[in-house]
Amino acid sequence: MTASVLIIGGSSGIGGALTRHYLASGAQVSVISRQPAPAQPQLTWLQDTLHSEQHSATVIAEALTQQPKIIFICNGVLHDEHAMPEKTIRQLDIDVLSARFASNVQVPALYLKLLFSYLCKKPAIKLLALSAKVGSIGDNALGGWYSYRISKAALNMLIKNLSIEVGRLNKTAAIVSVHPGTTDTALSAPFQTNLPDGQLQSPAATAERLAKVAQGLTAEQSGSLLNWDGCLLPW
Template identity: 60%
Template sequence: MSAAIVVIGAGGGIGLALVQHYLQQGNTVYAFSRKAAPLALSVDKLHWYRDNAGDSAADTERRAALLAQIFSQVVSYVFVCNGVLHDDGTMPEKTIRQLDTQVLLTRLHSNVAVPAMYLQQLFPYLCKSPAVRVLVLSAKVGSISDNRLGGWYCYRISKAALNMLVKNVSIEVGRLNKTAAVVSVHPGTTDTALSQPFQTNLPVGQLQSPAATAQRLAQVAANVQLEQSGALLNWDGTVLPF
């Protein structure tokens, strides 16, 4: 019997690759994205929901109805893939002199508030879904103790906050569901729009295709242990420092 998979932020490079990976494995996939589903993925086992990630009463009510429908069956894995490193107007800072607090607030919204909103609505189901695994895409640069280079203020700050969000949720879910695990995951450097400006001079083999990253993340999901709940995991499943 195939497992049901939920992918939030399915329109991005890694999110879409996860959708494709699990469909190829014969799973039923429930995808949430601001974007429309790619025409090439019009298959019976894909359920694609256009979701603007809004938090109005109407947005919340609509999302609640969808989640109730999805979790009427067993869901094995939930991936939360929302995140922004840069946009057309702003790149990561090299010095605090370049810090724009409005950009910081924007990054905190995309990288923390949006995942928090989804986790809040998922919470009732995570507390009763047997052996569910939740993987929230984070970044190694969000590790405070591993930070040796500085810079990238907005992204580092927001990913560190995301890791704390995941830790908090894991504790609360763990009190009510002893079989669940919630982790944040560094997916590794992947050939997507997010990493494209920073791919020059990468060590050979570090840059992975979205398909390869999805395969690695699926392996991490399959191997997450209960005692790892709340941890920041690397793309190979090892625990990274906070």
């Protein structure tokens, strides 16, 4: 049983599944979300509307009173009612690109900044930021999806950079970005047709796989981009 887990972005499809998984395992679970708290008395739910850094800092400080040993950052947007992923650069909208950076890079960066002191001091702390295989530059053979690919590549660099800085002060920390695999959530819903058999996973199955990656994570892996099965992916 994991003693304490913090899930940032816990109202997302995968974040919610991780919350349910760890609650079922008997862990002490804290969630940070823009959404108001659900009726789950065994859950510490902290709402953060992201209206100011000071307020987010207060929320983080409250979450850290639970002394989490594992932290997941699950914030991210692939598409919304305003735009779908681009098939060509001719479809690129700078406002959409800015919005994707805000969701996929700026929000995680803010939380990582606020978590920095804790990450530097907590022995054997594990932090996993949900990224995407399409954010791997080395693995990109198809192109397209400009805003999402660019922002997830930037998130991977953010995690790499932070792992180096934290590693100088806490040799036991493990900070990684992880590709969760194709999961049956609203994020992947428009892209589920013609998937190979077995590729689409339920949120519960994805949460179980990610929890297994977290359990086996070591400081030697810090700074890596990992697949849902724990294997190393190219940058």
